[in-house]
Amino acid sequence: MIAGEGLEKRYGRKRALRGVSFDLPRRGFLLVTGPNGSGKTTLLRLVAGLAAPTKGTLTVEGERGDLGYLGHESLLYRELTALENLDLYGRLYRVPERRERSGMLLERFGLWEVRADRVSTFSRGMTQRLALCRALLHDPALLVLDEPYTALDDDGAALLDSELAALTGERTILLSTHDPARVALLATHRLVLT
Amino acid sequence: MSQGQYVALAYGVVLVFVLLWVAIIATKLVRLERETGELAEIARGRRADG
Amino acid sequence: MSSRNNLPLLAFSTAGLLGAAVVLALLVAPEDADQGVSQRIFYFHVPIALTAYLCFGLGAWKALRLLWVGGERRDLESYTWIHQGTIFGALTLITGSIWAKASWGVWWSWGSNQLVLFLVLFLFYCAYFMLRFSIEEGARRERICAVYALFGVALIPVSFFAIRLASDFIHPTVFTREGPQMTGTMFGAFLVCWAAITLLAYVMYRIELVGKRTDANLRELREVLS
Amino acid sequence: MSALALYTADVVALARKDLKLELRARDTLPAMLLFVLSTLVVFHFALPAGTGDDAAFGLLWIAIVFTALLGLARAWAPEREGGALDGLVLAPCDRSAIWLGKTLATLAFLGAAELVALPAFALFFAPIDLVAVAGVVLASIGICAVGSLLAAMAAASRGREVILPLLFLPLAIPLVVGGVGAGISPEGATYLSFLALYDLVFAILAWATFEYVVTE
Numbered sequence: 161m162i163a164g165e166g167l168e169k170r171y172g173r174k175r176a177l178r179g180v181s182f183d184l185p186r187r188g189f190l191l192v193t194g195p196n197g198s199g200k201t202t203l204l205r206l207v208a209g210l211a212a213p214t215k216g217t218l219t220v221e222g223e224r225g226d227l228g229y230l231g232h233e234s235l236l237y238r239e240l241t242a243l244e245n246l247d248l249y250g251r252l253y254r255v256p257e258r259r260e261r262s263g264m265l266l267e268r269f270g271l272w273e274v275r276a277d278r279v280s281t282f283s284r285g286m287t288q289r290l291a292l293c294r295a296l297l298h299d300p301a302l303l304v305l306d307e308p309y310t311a312l313d314d315d316g317a318a319l320l321d322s323e324l325a326a327l328t329g330e331r332t333i334l335l336s337t338h339d340p341a342r343v344a345l346l347a348t349h350r351l352v353l354t
Numbered sequence: 355m356s357q358g359q360y361v362a363l364a365y366g367v368v369l370v371f372v373l374l375w376v377a378i379i380a381t382k383l384v385r386l387e388r389e390t391g392e393l394a395e396i397a398r399g400r401r402a403d404g
Numbered sequence: 405m406s407s408r409n410n411l412p413l414l415a416f417s418t419a420g421l422l423g424a425a426v427v428l429a430l431l432v433a434p435e436d437a438d439q440g441v442s443q444r445i446f447y448f449h450v451p452i453a454l455t456a457y458l459c460f461g462l463g464a465w466k467a468l469r470l471l472w473v474g475g476e477r478r479d480l481e482s483y484t485w486i487h488q489g490t491i492f493g494a495l496t497l498i499t500g501s502i503w504a505k506a507s508w509g510v511w512w513s514w515g516s517n518q519l520v521l522f523l524v525l526f527l528f529y530c531a532y533f534m535l536r537f538s539i540e541e542g543a544r545r546e547r548i549c550a551v552y553a554l555f556g557v558a559l560i561p562v563s564f565f566a567i568r569l570a571s572d573f574i575h576p577t578v579f580t581r582e583g584p585q586m587t588g589t590m591f592g593a594f595l596v597c598w599a600a601i602t603l604l605a606y607v608m609y610r611i612e613l614v615g616k617r618t619d620a621n622l623r624e625l626r627e628v629l630s
Numbered sequence: 631m632s633a634l635a636l637y638t639a640d641v642v643a644l645a646r647k648d649l650k651l652e653l654r655a656r657d658t659l660p661a662m663l664l665f666v667l668s669t670l671v672v673f674h675f676a677l678p679a680g681t682g683d684d685a686a687f688g689l690l691w692i693a694i695v696f697t698a699l700l701g702l703a704r705a706w707a708p709e710r711e712g713g714a715l716d717g718l719v720l721a722p723c724d725r726s727a728i729w730l731g732k733t734l735a736t737l738a739f740l741g742a743a744e745l746v747a748l749p750a751f752a753l754f755f756a757p758i759d760l761v762a763v764a765g766v767v768l769a770s771i772g773i774c775a776v777g778s779l780l781a782a783m784a785a786a787s788r789g790r791e792v793i794l795p796l797l798f799l800p801l802a803i804p805l806v807v808g809g810v811g812a813g814i815s816p817e818g819a820t821y822l823s824f825l826a827l828y829d830l831v832f833a834i835l836a837w838a839t840f841e842y843v844v845t846e
Contacts, residue, residue: 235713550842555835
């Protein structure tokens, strides 16, 4: 369960978020939409715990280990290979049989052939797919996805669709996007930021 | 310089520092006064057409 | 803070106490036997140094509270205390070098451990402001500045030993003086000076804090109105 | 596994990642090695003929401090490139493990540079005894422990290349005193114990406060 009450976030003089309140029950799917600069990324960083609200209260159920975050940045080491990145995060997230799970995810997201290549050699779309693998690696109870469809080609987007479909109702999901139609059917709750 | 002059210099430096600090606070006061004036202006404008 | 309205009273009593301190230090206190007139610089130099230590200590204490309990208020307080500490630290260096010139004929002497310590601390706390102004205002800056302030207060004793070790072996110096022996009235004058300077620092701190809080309030007002 | 074993595993994994990155990218270590050597050579020309060993020893410490600064400036670069620091902060491991891993990796690079610098110094300038080497080791621990944390602070600020030396040098002064003292003074043991005290105090402080530097 996640609940925000009068959330505000200010970076120096600029106020990124003002007076946002929402409530998302466990296993719900919250779709966050709004124009650029409306604070979608800020809100998701608050929920992920990467930033603290300047005002208002935010309660997020579950510990850090149960959270899968996908941001604008890949959060990956560009000079490590795909497998090495997943291996490192697998250790830090105490993932049992992390090699098998990494292999399965890479396979599912079509990255198995390039598993030993460095991320710096990846295209933007491939990096995004690997970042998705990283976010899903420890099978988190809460998924925070900030515009996950960016840079994904049709196949990648289809992969993500099926992944989201499988997880809806099973995991709590927070997803921000510019193209709400894509996941409109799955979403159980909506939040529009202005 | 004689010993006495050094003592005077030391106490004088302390006085100068405090006066400098007072001057800096004074400039801040002036700025605050201007800003509150601007805000009062906006508020009056807001009340006029409110 | 405890009582907001006693600032004017505080300011007046500080002025009075300072006046008394100056009179005591320059006129009433007997002249030091061997050091002569220049010893009178001590009545202000040492209290200023002690006050600087106090300011750095309080700045670190507010920083610790900020990390423990949080609150933007404590960040402002820590910042203002450290700002006071730097002012009094600079004063310590200047009055100390004047005293060095008066008693040893040199504007700077590595032999005086306390002066060297203040030089190190001065460098350290100038970097505090450089750090503070190069980070975007917000929770992240508050925490980083607080951690740096904690390092500062840990640096004081460590540097004190380092400089003592340095002066013992690496820079054997000719003239180190531990400070004059004080008779009754001298010590009385010293205590009054110490109280006056400490109170002065506190009043300056309170005034600066009022300024900073007004700034913060104004910014919110401007947002609401604009 | 016990909490300590998990913590150690995290630290080792993080430190190994830095070593792997460095061996692959090879952009920090070679630079540090060449830098320390060329600095010593420059010092040779900077020192007039008659100066004693003590002065030369002081210069060794300038070389070590600035080589360390070179390494520390790049310490968090891999984390910044892909935003990986957020990834590490989100992981359920203790945040101090991130600091300890980085400290150990930086210590390895600095140690490698010193492995080159000390023999070169003995060759170019003056012999080094065991106490001096112990001083270098102890001081290097302090340099990396404090330096990694300051580098993380600098990484969060705008002028990060400029700000790091300003933050680092005042805190390095006691280390230089201890290091030089251990090298040239007859009472070397006092200086070594002082360095050990510094390491203990500041390592614990850095260990306890690192979390507040990387989170909000």
